[in-house]
Amino acid sequence: MKNKHYLLPFIFLLFISCTNSSDNKNSNLKLKYLGAAGWEISEQETTVLIDPYLSRIKLVGNSTTKTVATSALNRDWGDDNRQKYFRDDYFSPDTSVINSHITKADYIFVHHTHFDHAADVPYIAKMTGAKVIGTESLSNLLRSHGLPNEQIITVKGGEDYSFGSFSVKILPSLHSALRKKQYFSSESIPKDVKIPMQIKEFVEGNSLMFYFRFNNDKILTMGSMNFLENEIKGLKPNILLAGSANSRKDIYNYTERLLSLTNFPSIIIPTHWDDFRVTYTASQTKAAESKAFPFIEEVKILSPKSKTFLPIHLKTIHINNL
């Protein structure tokens, strides 16, 4: 009898260690990269969209600065003969692309309200009836499109909300340090904004990160190449969707700090690395080679046990197969 009692704690420890090592195998989670910072996360009956931006308009230059580089003006668009957009032009979603890839959404979470994160959200929210969670800037955008209050959840950062089958900690964050740290904006989309909106009117409206807890998975999502150290410190996601565009290089020890603060997640997938000004069928080789692959190499050195790979647009990733 006495011996059995001695064994109990060891049996318990053995059980714990087995559970941790087989995390991925117990997962029912599926991820799909929608391009830019956009993802579809689904588990059983629940579908969550993050920053779904599928229109991928042919924008010349940037939405956040008047300066248009000569290289952007002279860009060879290949056989993409869609309309060119400049930042003063009015945005309209590419509904045929959205309709062919989005069939269902229960919730939409948005990191910030720049066009490449938020511009398709009013249309997708109306189409799916999803509840949308984001900043006051996002809520103003949604209300201007006639979305009912019941579908809108406004957050500031710091909330920790349960949605039944999953929960989410909303984390205050920082935007990427664009243009060698010259980017700064404290603007929000105003209450009385008129639609349609010009591309430049999709201002940041503060930045967030999300820490999702599903049954067997914890996912930390990023919409930018930046973070607030104290907000992510001590989180233990098994999946990190890590901002990996080149503005990460303006941040001190970006990858090393990001991974060590989040306890070296077992799955690290680069996000926001693609060229989102071209359609899904265009090549992403150049963007992958200049942004995602160098990030993946950094991850392999810093966290050799983690699984890290390039996500392919619209291709489903089954976490339990990794």
Ligand SMILES: [Zn+2]
């Ligand atoms: Zn942005």
